[in-house]
Amino acid sequence: MAAQLTDKKTTDATTTDAHLPQVTEPRNPGMPLDLDWVRSVQVNTSAVERRAATLPARRSVKKAHQAAWLLRAITCIDLTTLSGDDTERRVERLCAKARQPVAPDLLNALGMKPITTGAVCVYHEMIPAAKRALEGTNIPIAAVSTGFPAGLSPLELRIREIEMSVEAGAAEIDIVISRRHVLTGDWQALYDEMKAFRAACGDAHVKAILATGELGSLRNVARASLVCMMAGADFIKTSTGKESVNATLPVSLVMIRAIRDYYDRTGIRVGYKPAGGISKAKDAITYLALMKEELGDRWLEPDLFRFGASSLLNDIERQLEHHVTGSYSAGYRHATS
Numbered sequence: 001m002a003a004q005l006t007d008k009k010t011t012d013a014t015t016t017d018a019h020l021p022q023v024t025e026p027r028n029p030g031m032p033l034d035l036d037w038v039r040s041v042q043v044n045t046s047a048v049e050r051r052a053a054t055l056p057a058r059r060s061v062k063k064a065h066q067a068a069w070l071l072r073a074i075t076c077i078d079l080t081t082l083s084g085d086d087t088e089r090r091v092e093r094l095c096a097k098a099r100q101p102v103a104p105d106l107l108n109a110l111g112m113k114p115i116t117t118g119a120v121c122v123y124h125e126m127i128p129a130a131k132r133a134l135e136g137t138n139i140p141i142a143a144v145s146t147g148f149p150a151g152l153s154p155l156e157l158r159i160r161e162i163e164m165s166v167e168a169g170a171a172e173i174d175i176v177i178s179r180r181h182v183l184t185g186d187w188q189a190l191y192d193e194m195k196a197f198r199a200a201c202g203d204a205h206v207k208a209i210l211a212t213g214e215l216g217s218l219r220n221v222a223r224a225s226l227v228c229m230m231a232g233a234d235f236i237k238t239s240t241g242k243e244s245v246n247a248t249l250p251v252s253l254v255m256i257r258a259i260r261d262y263y264d265r266t267g268i269r270v271g272y273k274p275a276g277g278i279s280k281a282k283d284a285i286t287y288l289a290l291m292k293e294e295l296g297d298r299w300l301e302p303d304l305f306r307f308g309a310s311s312l313l314n315d316i317e318r319q320l321e322h323h324v325t326g327s328y329s330a331g332y333r334h335a336t337s
C-alpha cells in the first residue's frame with residue numbers, strides 16, 4: 001500500500017511507504033565548541049508555548065491517512081523497558097513485540113508488509129538477552145548508559161560502561177549528560193564530556209539525553225542541545241523517562257529548532273528522540289506532524305527520529321484495530337510485558 005502522510009496544512013503530501021528501508025545518513029562529526037554561537041542562543045518562552053499549544057488542535061490527520069501515520073510511528077519506536085525489576089523473560093517478550101509489533105491479520109487488512117520497531121532500549125545487563133531474542137533481524141539494541149538515569153557515577157566508570165555495552169552488542173548508546181554543567185553554564189565541560197562519550201561509542205550511534213525537566217529553562221535546553229551536537233551527538237533526546245517532567249511539546253520545539261539551526265550552519269542532520277510519557281497514538285501523530293512541519297519529511301525516518309516509549313505501541317495497535325474493525329478489542333490482546 002502506498003501510505004500517505006498528509007495533514008490539513010501540508011496538502012502537498014509526501015507519498016511514502018511506512019516500511020521504507022532505513023536510509024543511511026552520514027554521522028555527525030561534530031565541530032569545535034563555538035561559545036559565541038552557544039551564548040547567543042535565546043528562547044522566547046511565551047512564543048514557544050503559544051506555538052506548542054496550537055499543535056494538537058491543528059493536527060487533524062484525515063482518517064484514511066491515520067493508519068499510515070501510526071505505522072510510521074511504530075517504525076520509529078525505541079521499544080523500551082527500563083525497570084529495576086526487568087528480567088530476561090520480560091526482555092524476550094519485548095523483543096518479540098519489536099519483531100512483530102502489529103498482528104499479521106491487521107497488517108493484511110491494511111495491505112501492509114511486515115514492519116518492526118526502530119530499536120529496543122534496555123539496560124546494559126539485558127543486552128545479551130535482547131541480542132539472543134533479536135537474532136536474524138536488523139533491529140538495533142539501544143542501551144542506556146553512563147550511570148543512567150542520574151549520570152553521577154565517576155567519569156571513568158561511565159566511559160567504561162559505554163565500551164562494555166558496545167562490546168556486548170549495543171549498536172546505539174543513550175547517554176545522560178551531567179545536568180550540573182548546564183546549570184552552571186560550564187559549556188566547555190559539557191562539550192568535553194559529550195566528546196569523550198562519543199569517542200567511547202566508536203561505531204555505535206550516540207543519543208544525548210538532556211533530561212530537560214532538570215535543566216531549569218528552555219534557553220538552557222537550546223544551548224545544551226547545541227553543545228551536544230557540536231560534540232558529535234547523533235541524536236538529542238529529551239528525557240530518561242525518570243524525571244518528574246519528561247517529553248513536552250515546548251521542549252521538543254526548542255530542540256527541533258536547535259537541530260534545524262545546526263543543519264543550516266553545518267549541513268549535518270542530527271536525529272531527535274522525545275522520550276518519557278508518550279503513550280497515546282494521537283500524541284505520536286502530533287510529534288510526527290511537528291517533525292514534518294519543522295524539519296521536513298527526511299526527519300520522519302527512523303535513522304533521524306525515534307520515540308522512547310514503553311507503552312505507546314499498545315495504544316497504536318488498539319487504534320489500528322479500531323481503524324480496521326471499527327471496534328476496540330480487550331487490552332490483554334496487546335499486552336507487551
Ligand SMILES: O=C[C@H](O)COP(=O)(O)O
Pocket residue numbers: 080082121239240241242275276277278308309310311312
Ligand atoms: O526512553 C524511554 C523512556 O524511559 C520510556 O518512558 P515511558 O515508560 O514513559 O514510555
